[in-house]
Amino acid sequence: MSEKQIYGFETLQIRAGYCPEKHNYASTVPIYQTASFNIGDTDRLKRLKSREEHGFLYTRSGNPTLDILEKRITALEGGTGALAVASGMAAVAYSLLNVAEGGGEIIAVYSIYAGSYNLLKHTLPKLGIKVKWIDDSYDVESFRRAVTNNTKGIFIETIGNPLINLLDIKAIADVAHENDVPLIVDNTFATPYLLKPFDFGADVVVYSSTKAIGGHGSTLGGLIVENNNFNWNNGKFPHFTEPDYKVENKNLIEVFPNIPFTTRIRLHYLSEFGAVLSPFDAFLILEGFESLSVRVEREVKNTQIIVDYLVNHPQVSWVSYPTVHDKRNCNNNQLAEKYFPRGAGSVFSFGFKGEQENINKFLNSLKIFSFLVNVGDSKSLITQPSQTTHSSLKEEDKAKSGAFENALRVSVGLEYVDDLISDLDQAFKKSVE
Numbered sequence: 001m002s003e004k005q006i007y008g009f010e011t012l013q014i015r016a017g018y019c020p021e022k023h024n025y026a027s028t029v030p031i032y033q034t035a036s037f038n039i040g041d042t043d044r045l046k047r048l049k050s051r052e053e054h055g056f057l058y059t060r061s062g063n064p065t066l067d068i069l070e071k072r073i074t075a076l077e078g079g080t081g082a083l084a085v086a087s088g089m090a091a092v093a094y095s096l097l098n099v100a101e102g103g104g105e106i107i108a109v110y111s112i113y114a115g116s117y118n119l120l121k122h123t124l125p126k127l128g129i130k131v132k133w134i135d136d137s138y139d140v141e142s143f144r145r146a147v148t149n150n151t152k153g154i155f156i157e158t159i160g161n162p163l164i165n166l167l168d169i170k171a172i173a174d175v176a177h178e179n180d181v182p183l184i185v186d187n188t189f190a191t192p193y194l195l196k197p198f199d200f201g202a203d204v205v206v207y208s209s210t211k212a213i214g215g216h217g218s219t220l221g222g223l224i225v226e227n228n229n230f231n232w233n234n235g236k237f238p239h240f241t242e243p244d245y246k247v248e249n250k251n252l253i254e255v256f257p258n259i260p261f262t263t264r265i266r267l268h269y270l271s272e273f274g275a276v277l278s279p280f281d282a283f284l285i286l287e288g289f290e291s292l293s294v295r296v297e298r299e300v301k302n303t304q305i306i307v308d309y310l311v312n313h314p315q316v317s318w319v320s321y322p323t324v325h326d327k328r329n330c331n332n333n334q335l336a337e338k339y340f341p342r343g344a345g346s347v348f349s350f351g352f353k354g355e356q357e358n359i360n361k362f363l364n365s366l367k368i369f370s371f372l373v374n375v376g377d378s379k380s381l382i383t384q385p386s387q388t389t390h391s392s393l394k395e396e397d398k399a400k401s402g403a404f405e406n407a408l409r410v411s412v413g414l415e416y417v418d419d420l421i422s423d424l425d426q427a428f429k430k431s432v433e
Contacts, residue, residue: 009076009193014290017071023064031283032064051255061271065279069286073213073223076192076289077205080228081259083266084221084282088188088208089115090275091222094265095184095206096124096155101239103128104152109137109167110400111160114390116186117401120155135400138331140171147179152236154181158197158339159189161375162349162385162409163402164320166335173201180234188212189345189375193293194300200339203230204261211376212346214288215295219281226261240264246271295378295414300343302420303412309421310350315428317351320402346412347375349385349402354431359384359406362431368415368423375411380420382410 007016023030037056039045047053056062070082085091096119100106108120108131120131132146143154154176156167169185176183182203187195191212197205207213209221232240233253240260243249246267247256256263270276277285307321318328322336322344336344352359363371369382373389383389390403398404412420 010293012072012075013193013292016075017068029065029068029283029286031279032059033279034063035059059279060274060276061266063279063282065282065286066277069277069282069289070223072286072289073192073207073225077196077225078198078227079205079225081262082223082225083262083270084209084223084277084285085270086222086275086277086281087220088186088206088210088222089119091206091208091224092116092155092186093119094269094273094275095204095224096120096129096153097127097269098261098265099182099184099237100124100129100152103150105130105132105148105150107132107134107143107146107151107154109134109156109160110397111137111163111165111402112155112157112186113161113188114385114393114401114403116155116157117390117397118392121397137165137167140168140175143172143175144178147175147181151179151181153184155184155186157186157189158195159345159347160402161189161347162390162407164322164332164348165402166322166332166339166344168335169197169200169202169339173203176203177201180231180236182230189347190340191292191296191376193296194342194345195339198225198227198229203227209285209288211374212296212299213292213376214285215291215376215378216284216288217374217377217379219284219288221277221281221285222275224262224265226259228258228260230261232260296346297342298414299346299412302414302417303346303348304343305417306410306412306420306424307348309424313428315353315431317353317406319348319350320407321348347409348412349407349409351404352406352408354406356405358431359408361433362427363408365427365430366423367426368419369410369427375409377411378414380411380413380415382408385409 036058048055066084069084074082134142173183184204185197185202186206187197188208188211205225207223209223244252253260310316311319322332369380373383385403386398386405390398
């Protein structure tokens with residue numbers, strides 16, 4: 001593809017980052033299933049080390065299949081560089097460590113994925129990184145009040161899990177930048193098709209590509225994307241400006257001016273902690289990318305139909321989805337218009353009227369919906385977060401995150417929507433028998 005031509009999302013999701021003529025004219029991205037690469041000769045080694053020539057030495061730090069995946073997400077996000085890692089949690093952990101290495105504070109909201117919550121609540125504090133929690137994610141001023149001289153970054157999700165709350169990304173980005181710290185955004189639920197956080201001031205975007213990007217529930221993966229708009233040389237992040245032994249004691253920002261954030265993770269965390277995505281898994285994620293817009297568009301359409309059905313169901317006490325106009329969703333309605341003109345995703349939560357015994361009967365009676373903890377699959381999925389994904393949280397924190405006792409989280413797939421509604425209907429009936 002020509003780098004100068006401006007292409008649409010649907011073209012980029014299929015072709016960005018790949019030149020067939022550089023890979024024996026293979027139509028599909030090849031899988032470079034190798035641990036290491038022949039250097040050739042000592043002269044080429046010098047060129048590789050001096051970056052006169054782009055190449056690969058060892059798959060832990062780079063591989064052609066992963067390189068194409070990284071270029072593709074970079075193009076779709078409008079970034080300057082990206083890094084593929086072994087899971088979404090690796091993407092989150094590496095990004096947070098990269099801003100707060102050596103100590104500092106991260107500002108975060110409660111309504112996030114339980115893995116991210118546990119990382120922030122339990123693991124990072126043991127590494128000298130503190131967390132300031134925001135109780136009301138709609139209160140932008142609470143983010144401003146939480147900032148201290150030791151703040152290193154703000155971390156949010158574009159669609160909270162499982163509360164399904166939206167955040168005012170631009171306003172929060174403004175708070176971050178007023179205080180010379182980056183905004184790190186987990187955009188897993190939205191995908192770049194529905195929302196591009198860089199357009200609203202985000203500095204780093206992370207994904208669990210296990211979810212909608214891969215799209216088939218077959219492959220663990222994570223992605224980290226940067227856009228080079230943040231000034232890492234502002235005095236708050238000396239580990240970006242001090243001499244780095246991985247680049248002959250030069251300054252990382254000087255050597256990699258457009259991609260210092262992902263390069264630092266590649267050279268240090270990926271190389272030394274080793275959460276590497278395999279070439280085969282990168283290939284599967286690339287395959288998922290090719291149908292992303294089509295899948296998400298259909299899933300959003302199915303989701304709205306199912307939400308409309310549940311809003312009026314006598315066994316449903318509430319539905320949390322940004323297009324529902326009620327007191328629970330009122331804060332989300334305007335934010336959805338601002339940030340999600342293509343739809344607010346394919347994941348929502350609803351309150352089940354009944355006891356745990358009735359919920360168990362309902363879940364056990366479903367025939368099409370799969371009872372499991374993933375989201376973003378082409379298959380429709382359901383789980384009870386308080387008993388699965390968020391079961392490790394204290395009761396008060398479950399409530400803050402949206403993992404209420406009666407809450408069920410649904411991820412809508414590509415099945416015939418009438419079949420999905422029929423499946424829910426028969427399970428509701430059996431739940432009260």
